[in-house]
Amino acid sequence: MVMEKTERKIMVAVDESQESMYALSWCLSNLVSDNVNNVKLVLLYVKPSPSVHSLDAPGHIFSSDVISNLEKHGKDLANSVMERAGAICRKLNTTNITMERVVGSGDAKDVICSAVKKLEADTLVMGTHSYGFFKRALLGSVSDHCAKHAKCPVVIVKYP
């Protein structure tokens, strides 16, 4: 019943939203206490797959310039999110934990669940968007999916 593992690996899924930065703050305030030095924090950012298809329809053809611009934008966004997340960690003075930054690419819900399994996370923390019914029905919900399918305890943090 009691868990006796020496290192705890906490994965926080971060994106450009305020909700995910709040989830990170919550995690640092509630799951990582000051005297704990066996925590590894994994910040996971998932870039959407570039929706670039070389189909015959002219609207779907992009020049290599456009593609490299899209890729640059994705990389910039990942860097910017990681920087914001790092700033929150520094602000909450968690110098005694080790940190790892992981950037994945693809469908967020699948990438997050795979990363939990592959990196053997002990806990997954994620924010949630308070979509209304229609938007939720259309978009699905990454946090719903991960709460069901990730192979570890999942913390769903709502932005108040």
Added chain:
Amino acid sequence: MVMEKTERKIMVAVDESQESMYALSWCLSNLVSDNVNNVKLVLLYVKPSPSVHSLDAPGHIFSSDVISNLEKHGKDLANSVMERAGAICRKLNTTNITMERVVGSGDAKDVICSAVKKLEADTLVMGTHSYGFFKRALLGSVSDHCAKHAKCPVVIVKYP
């Protein structure tokens, strides 16, 4: 962004399942660290509403003996769950936290969400049953519902 509340109220929904006792252990090992003394742990048990109806159909009429036996059984179950939960807390040596036992009655998912609101819980922790698709579709899932509707961060702990 940073939460500066002095007391944290952590609500753990417990029932007679191994999953919920595991969730409680997880909570004590991960959310309550040894040097924290501002945590209030609320153990919430929800008795199902007695499905006793005084309809005209003979199959639905119960004598007052049967009813009081059902009520006694419900009370015994609540006590037994609370005792098991208390034993886990003592075993994990969390003498520095205050504890409150709350027993509700009704539809678990609604009672849990109401209790979070009414008692102003900061975090809700619950286990989850690994039902297959059909059982989940038939029974719905208390943890799914609470993850969406409870007004605080929700930790869904899976039994490994």
